[in-house]
Amino acid sequence: MKYDIIIAGGGPAGSTCAEVLAKNDIDVLLFEKGNNNRYKTCAGGLMWHNELDFGSLPAEIIERNVEHLFLSGPTASVDLTTLGTSGKVGQLTYRNRFDCYLRELASKSGAHIETNTEVINISVHKDFVEVEVKSNSQIQKKYASAVVLAIGAQRTQLQQKLRMDRPADFEQAIIAEFSLPEQLIDERFGGGAYELYFNSEIAPHGYTWIFTKREGLSVGLCDKNVNINHFKDILAHHPIISKKLEGTNPIEFDGKHIWAAPIPDRIPEYLYRDRVILVGDAAGLSDRFTYEGIWHARSSGRSAAETLIKATKQNDYSSTFLQKYQIKCSKLLNTILNSQRMHHLVYHSGYMNLILDTLVEILQNPYFGNAIISNIQLLLEGFLAPGNGVASLGVQLQQKLIESLREKVDRSTIKKLNREIGFALALN
Numbered sequence: 001m002k003y004d005i006i007i008a009g010g011g012p013a014g015s016t017c018a019e020v021l022a023k024n025d026i027d028v029l030l031f032e033k034g035n036n037n038r039y040k041t042c043a044g045g046l047m048w049h050n051e052l053d054f055g056s057l058p059a060e061i062i063e064r065n066v067e068h069l070f071l072s073g074p075t076a077s078v079d080l081t082t083l084g085t086s087g088k089v090g091q092l093t094y095r096n097r098f099d100c101y102l103r104e105l106a107s108k109s110g111a112h113i114e115t116n117t118e119v120i121n122i123s124v125h126k127d128f129v130e131v132e133v134k135s136n137s138q139i140q141k142k143y144a145s146a147v148v149l150a151i152g153a154q155r156t157q158l159q160q161k162l163r164m165d166r167p168a169d170f171e172q173a174i175i176a177e178f179s180l181p182e183q184l185i186d187e188r189f190g191g192g193a194y195e196l197y198f199n200s201e202i203a204p205h206g207y208t209w210i211f212t213k214r215e216g217l218s219v220g221l222c223d224k225n226v227n228i229n230h231f232k233d234i235l236a237h238h239p240i241i242s243k244k245l246e247g248t249n250p251i252e253f254d255g256k257h258i259w260a261a262p263i264p265d266r267i268p269e270y271l272y273r274d275r276v277i278l279v280g281d282a283a284g285l286s287d288r289f290t291y292e293g294i295w296h297a298r299s300s301g302r303s304a305a306e307t308l309i310k311a312t313k314q315n316d317y318s319s320t321f322l323q324k325y326q327i328k329c330s331k332l333l334n335t336i337l338n339s340q341r342m343h344h345l346v347y348h349s350g351y352m353n354l355i356l357d358t359l360v361e362i363l364q365n366p367y368f369g370n371a372i373i374s375n376i377q378l379l380l381e382g383f384l385a386p387g388n389g390v391a392s393l394g395v396q397l398q399q400k401l402i403e404s405l406r407e408k409v410d411r412s413t414i415k416k417l418n419r420e421i422g423f424a425l426a427l428n
């Protein structure tokens with residue numbers, strides 16, 4: 001039997017793509033190499049735009065709503081919600097349940113889903129693709145008009161064999177899962193919380209985080225290179241984090257308490273070729289400041305499906321037709337470009353600690369704190385972005401940052417920083 005579309009990978013990118021395709025009567029088969037409840041190395045933070053763009057999730061998938069965004073520089077910190085603000089920052093989930101739910105949605109819409117089945121080879125022919133899969137040591141061949149690669153940031157040879165670029169650069173992330181009684185989480189964190197800790201001496205190209213679940217904490221570190229002993233040292237000795245972890249017990253998923261995985265840090269030039277589309281992490285689509293990627297995966301999965309619905313109607317899966325997918329992704333790609341500015345300023349200016357402490361001090365001012373928590377995308381996608389809907393607040397924040405930095409550092413440092421900040425200001 002030949003399917004319209006085969007999808008390799010049942011994470012948020014693959015499942016979203018499968019659901020949209022199936023809802024539009026496209027015959028789609030999705031392969032997921034893990035089991036239906038597999039753990040995905042992820043903190044499970046669903047940033048605000050997930051609900052905005054994909055609707056609410058059932059209560060049993062949501063561990064907590066985020067009520068606190070706690071930002072810490074090396075010496076200053078701010079808890080944005082305690083400033084008496086409201087605003088939906090996001091939600092928290094466990095990825096095994098969330099991903100299972102998304103696959104279920106796809107299945108209910110009519111997609112064929114096969115778990116415990118790994119795609120091991122894909123060959124593109126003139127009129128079809130041949131997909132080789134392995135399940136219980138048995139190898140089978142399946143056929144479709146086109147294939148979607150949604151295999152995450154895995155270092156597999158699939159893209160290479162297809163002569164497609166893989167994301168060439170990666171951030172590394174390490175995560176530990178803990179349990180803590182609900183009441184203690186409420187007391188210590190005020191409920192649902194995203195806590196981000198920046199300090200270049202701990203992570204010069206990333207940050208440490210604590211995300212609260214209902215009765216658990218996901219604690220992690222992302223950086224260009226991560227080391228398990230360094231991570232354990234942070235958990236045991238960081239002046240704030242170690243205290244917040246007091247009384248926790250390690251929990252295991254699939255037999256492991258600490259997990260590590262890469263996050264893409266670069267987008268390949270082409271996200272398509274004849275009969276193939278890349279989505280999600282496999283396409284390098286993640287935020288360059290926070291390294292969130294679930295919304296990016298779902299958005300690209302949906303855009304890929306919309307393109308493939310048209311391709312199926314016209315029976316045209318050529319690269320010329322499929323380039324419409326990359327064009328459809330332009331809003332998403334623009335979001336990533338905006339976060340790249342924040343990435344550059346924080347991780348590459350050489351003044352991460354100064355900038356983060358200064359930013360935190362600015363956010364301690366209720367005017368900026370309130371404004372930012374109500375326009376959270378401005379901070380998380382980069383307030384340095386030009387021309388977005390709340391640009392005037394972005395410009396005010398940029399100006400305030402420069403003004404505050406001027407009070408703290410000498411002229412030559414300001415000159416160097418102006419090269420970073422002025423670059424963004426000039427574009428506004």
Ligand SMILES: Cc1cc2nc3c(=O)[nH]c(=O)nc-3n(C[C@H](O)[C@H](O)[C@H](O)COP(=O)(O)OP(=O)(O)OC[C@H]3O[C@@H](n4cnc5c(N)ncnc54)[C@H](O)[C@@H]3O)c2cc1C
Binds near residue numbers: 260
């Ligand atoms: C430690 C860590 C914490 C993170 N925290 C957050 C967060 O809080 N919020 C957020 O938004 N993002 C977070 N991210 C990023 C987020 O996890 C990814 O961006 C997101 O999962 C990408 O979705 P995806 O569907 O593209 O890939 P994945 O979620 O990786 O899914 C790919 C799927 O493909 C399967 N697969 C792989 N190879 C094959 C194959 N050959 N055949 C069949 N199946 C295959 C895998 O088993 C997997 O299920 C985090 C990442 C890490 C590493």
